[in-house]
Amino acid sequence: MAGIYIHIPFCRQACHYCDFHFSTSMKHKEEMIEALMTEIALRKDEMNGEIVETIYFGGGTPSRLSPQELEQIIGEVYKHHAVAEAIELTIEVNPDDLIEGDPDKLLQEYKAIGVNRLSIGIQSFREEDLKLMNRAHNAGEALKCLETATKYFDNISVDLIYGIPGLSDEAWKQNIETALSFGIPHISSYALTVEPKTALEHFIKKGVIDDPSDDQAARQFDILVEALGKHGFVHYELSNFGNPGYFSINNSAYWQGKKYLGIGPSAHSYDGTTRSWNIASNPKYIKSLQQGELPLERETLTxxxxxxxxxxxxxxxxxxxxxxxxxxxxxxxxxxxxxxxxxxxxxxxxxxxxxxxxxxxxxxxxxxxxxxxxxxxxxxxxxxxxx
The missing domain is CATH 1.10.10.920 (Arc Repressor Mutant, subunit A)
Known part of the structure; x- marks a missing residue:
């Protein structure tokens, strides 16, 4: 099998802990979409005719694009690749994007363009955690998002973060139980980590936020494993838990060393022996592809x-x-x-x-x-x- 990852480098605002490549400016959105489609076309032979079994829109925040804009990009994949009939097509979404305007209409449009799996960046159902991390949504929007999403999709993954300063074990248990109360079949959960040059690192150095505790993270990881195990989840990867039949096919391919093609600024690709990565700059990425050149570097792995x-x-x-x-x-x-x-x-x-x-x-x-x-x-x- 082969998978295609498409990096959408736009976010509503910068989360304090995030070191992924993104921009809060949507000024060059149209040029970025054209560049993504050009890269897909230029790299059409890199899959060597393999059938594409997963398409994954990550970021950034893919839900910053409209369903119609996502459909253009999906169409370009279908134009240049053999795509499996039962493809897993995932889009990462944030609650604030999902409930803005008419959420029922948006979710129906996602289904209409072929999306069959949602990965929702909840992170926490607690107001104080969301504020500390500078998330764009609030606790009420997190709940409303899941209430609406579960009406239209059964294959949903929720992101949750543990080890947040001030997050008690009891509050962490409540976060887990809240996610489970919606019948969510997949949970991805990570410890809050302090990445270099992030706002979180700056605030910790200034004493504004406490440094995350390793002991707290280890303890809350154990709480997570026990709680999800009792609900029949399989702990199939360090940070990922799924009910049988709901493992992420896309991410499982990464962990099992299968080929994938990364499209978009900062995206990585792997073909079994060679790794490549695109430049992490929106202007340089767009300019390069407007000139018909791939903005990437390659290395052959020893x-x-x-x-x-x-x-x-x-x-x-x-x-x-x-x-x-x-x-x-x-x-x-x-x-x-x-x-x-x-x-x-x-x-x-x-x-x-x-x-x-x-x-x-x-x-x-x-x-x-x-x-x-x-x-x-x-x-x-x-x-x-x-x-």
Whole structure:
């Protein structure tokens, strides 16, 4: 399979914690849409004829574009690619965009253009959290958004953030229960992190906001895992929980190392051996494509790079890391290194080896799940000579 990610680099306002590429100015919206469509056309051969099974509009905030504008971009994908009949077509939306004007009409128009999955950036149902993060919506709009969205879509994912300064464990439990009360089948949840050069970092340095607590984040992660597990959710990736049949096909492809094409400023692409990324500048991106040039850089991943990336993504998921795949794809030196390096973490109860239909898999335990990224980094191959 192959997937296409389309980055829409516009937001109503800047969230204090966000370091993604976006602009709050919509001044050059039409030129951006034309540039996106041009990039899709110029890169039509990069999929090598593979069937596109997912289209994902991320950002930024894709719901800043109208359904008619999104339809233009979707049409360009269909024009240049073979698209699966049962495609997963996701759009990220913010509550303030969804309920502005006539939400029923907007949601019906999304369905009419082929959108069949919504990813809604709720983040919190608490007014104080939303203000701290400088979200564009309020608590009432978060509730109204879900009340309306669930009338038209069953495949909905909600984003929630934990580890927010001032967010008690009880309030966090209430956030989870509120999302579940709408019958939401998928939840993506992340710890609040302090990214460099964000407003959040500035406010913490100035003492305006408390520094997020690692202990609080770990504790609230455990609360999340327990609560969603009781409601039948599968914890299939470190930050993602879904009812059976509602896993994100698009994101699962990333974590399983499948090909994807990234369209738009700052978007990344991967074809199995090569990674590329577009320039993170709206004016430069538009100008380059107006001149018929792709605004991207490429790098060919070394065997060591691919091995390390497989560890990082694999340990975050329920599928784990296949020792047999490493042996066949990278060589016995790599699999022997991994088995040796993982022994200490296995003894400490953070990792485990499992047999599944004759295949040996390295996975995180319940104790090690929250530490998956750190465990993978510790297992990275740094000095082994490639053969």
């Amino acid at each position: 065997m060591k790079d691919r091995y390390n990336e497989y560890l990082m993504t694999g340990l975050r998921t329920i599928w784990g890391v296949s020792i047999d795949r490493i042996r066949s794809e990278f060589g016995p030196a790599f699999s022997d290194h991994l088995l040796e390096q993982s022994q200490a973490h296995i003894r400490e109860g953070y990792l485990k080896l499992e047999e599944d239909e004759g295949e040996t898999l390295l996975k995180t335990t319940a104790k090690g799940k929250f530490l998956a990224d750190g465990l993978a980094s510790d297992l990275f191959l740094l000095n082994l000579q490639e053969s």
